[in-house]
Amino acid sequence: MTNDSEILCIGSVLWDVIGRSSAHMRAGSDVPGRITMVPGGVALNIAMGLSRFGITPTLLSAVGRDAEGDRLVELCRSMGLGTGLLYRSDDLPTDRYMAIEGGNGLIAAIADAHSLEMAGDKILGPLADGRLGSADTPYRGQIALDGNLSSDLIAQIATSALFAAADLRIAPASPGKAERLMPLIAHPGATIYVNLEEAGLLLHAPMPDAAGAAAALLGRGAYRAVVTDGGRMAAMAGPGGLVEASPPEVLVTRVTGAGDTFMAAHIAAERRGEMPDPALRTALAAAAAYVSGDVPS
Template sequence: MIKITQREFEIIEIIKKNPFVSQQEIAEALQITRSSVAVHITNLTRKGIIRGRGYVVDERDHVSVIGGANMDIVGYPFHELKRQDSNPGGVKVSLGGVGRNIAENLARLGTHTKMFTVVGEDIYGDQIIKESEKIGIDMSHVKRVQEEGTGTYLAILDHENDMDLAIASMNIFKKLDRKYLEDSKQVILKSQVIVFDTNLEEEIFRYGVDLFKENDLFLDTVSHTKALRAKSVIGAFHTIKPNRLEAEALSGIAIQDYHDLEKACGFFHSEGVKNVFITLGPEGVFYSDGLKNGMMKAPKMTPKNATGAGDAFQAALVYSELHGFPIKDKVRFAIGASVMAMNAYETINPDLSESEIRKIMKKVEEMK
């Protein structure tokens, strides 16, 4: 992420108001020398924040996430889960939604993140907006509707704290429509990266991808069924992270071994995808950028809650892209973030940070 000083920020604000302002006028406004202004202008130009005369400001300073936001209700048993019976255990209620979770992970990593979603005019909608804003997500563009209740995700974990069963009540996302995307277009176009999850209705999903195809698009497939919504537009994405089943559905290639993974990635690259990360559960992650490929595996652990691992992985991929990590470090960083997610009872680890992830990166194994 590009860092700017306070003085540079002040200069940018002046230029936004008057792109043809002179360096002397900037100097007088800030009560500094013209030569100091010239140095700051040179630095801002090198950073790519301003371009030429009259000082066109590149405002691509944020990540936009377009997708689901809902309440998560998660139940977990104290002992081995018994079907068709009442199990002693605990229940947690927290903010959720694939898109919103990705946005929170990004915000906790210090990334300026704007959320584009729809919630109800109800208590859950109020809670999602208020708590997300406290975390640092920009929720000012979220659409609110009265006709549907805020999305709700109900999950039952097994005795190893992995998901056994879930129900997703997401009818409200039919209200995330063309008009909403059009109304938000100018803000979204200024994104460094745009993340789509497939909770959008298929026609709206494809419309949004086409609308923003000139930006770097990242795809979160959400589930095997919803992943199919991306099949016809998969080539528009810069980065994708399907699991094995989703990769098979999107590529039409059955994946049984390493060669099949290479073949599936070859298909995605031929369609236009730059980076492919296929998650394989305990077996690790297969990665490819068209030039390099391989597999990496997380250190062994018993998860406290595995439901947020994929969201953390996706956010880490975005973060590592913004910071110019090489492909192998992207994988290590993303695996590290997912391990941190699984090490917390919450869906999102409140202690998530680059420094904490880097401690785990050292333990990530490259498979031979």
Template sequence: MGYIAGIGGANMDVHGQSLAPIVMRDSNPGRLHLSMGGVMRNVLENLARLGYEVRPATVVGDDAYGDALRAGCERLGMDTRWMHTRPGHTSSSYISIMDSEGDMLVAMSDMRILKELDAAFVEQCLPMLNDAELVVCDGNLSYAAIECLARKCTRPLYLDPVSTAWARSLEPLIGAFDTIKPNRLEMEVLAGMPIQNEADLSEACDRVLARGVRRIFVSLGADGLYCKTRDGARHGRSHGFDRMVNATGAGDATLAGIVYATLSGMDEARTMEVALASGLIAISAPDTISEEMSRTNLETMIKEYVR
């Protein structure tokens, strides 16, 4: 088994959850917690916990957050040789405020350093990327970086678009990706059409598949996960799960589950089960990444909650 490469964001996350219904424009008592984040880094951490060797390619600042990110990734067994420090820059950071039920109310990010993830950075990392089993990307990459990957990366590219803004920016290059995992709003942007029902969702997927994408997994929140390939569609849901603690990180775990199932040779039906179970493990933990992520716990979650 080879390694999995990733290129994209790595940042520090500050999570705040209110202890009572939030009062806007006021100070709310709650719990504050600091953890590592970044979509690409999160996906790779989940995969590391599932037993894979992972190699993140990213940039950090020469500050306390950058030092903490490097040290934290190394503790998890990640190969950090392609985690480059940029002197004079502030490391990428993200803060989310969740209501008393655990749903995100508002968030803010300072990811200016990620502009350093340009085409020259991709060129520098290509020998490592092209020797991987596959490459996980996130939408924090610039258009020029994605264009360089599309032309020169020889391994399958897996993408989480991150936001509608990034989806809009990267939409012209979407056909370069083997597998993508947008949410419903990001899928609307990529397909150039509104999605109001499952028929719309199917048509939207067809439009993007026709541009060269092999598989699309659309996160639908409480409605589960929708998958479509050129061979057909599947809609999976979880049932009876009521242990949500923190919704942040569910999508990252879902993409990790897709990668894990794919590299394990599972078919699309089984991949859907693993992806859903991965998301459930994520939302049942207070941190962005659940320490309970494991192959054994995935099987348990599938048996108990995935239909």
């Protein structure tokens, strides 16, 4: 194995096109605001968050060999992210995500991760060919994995020897893709990070609060579950029991990427040796700083 990465981030690496307005919006609203195009995707957002905490991540994803892909990879390199193991396709374009955010939160979003889905298990090549590991000597480090992968690939990962020894951290990417993660719930080394809506989709029943959802996910076979609920109490359930914490109250100026920031901060806190309660509070504080605009995109 030749890789020096501290953690792998597997999933979407793309461009975020975000329209933001301070006005409260509804379907059909036409308001003034700002439109930005920044590096994004769940795996990349987590990687950027980890980098801000002094952790060196390596990206496993699909990025096109188009001009947008070249620019995206160069920006990732400039941030100290490992890009040498990305699958670069000649015939698949670089993916995009588009969202509209108003003063009342996320109005709508579309994730175009078709190239990542079409690339399939090609992005996992380094885990099988000896660069990061193989079926006989699987990767033993941390892996942050997002739900933008295809359902077939997620099902393959759930039983793959390549992931059997990993400390697997899982994010659904969006409520619409949460149920893709069902095969991974029982993975013996997995921590699943979901919001309350996503937890309800995985459990096929609405949950009243984060604590109940985290406990119910353990009841379904999860090793560890972390559940957030916006500005309300968050919870983590695992072998050590259940802990809850309330996020700081802040003025919300953006929402896209908040969950990814939370997950990165929680991973970083645990790597520093923080116990469950302070690690959860650290992650909530980082997410609050992000949504308030105190952390750069």
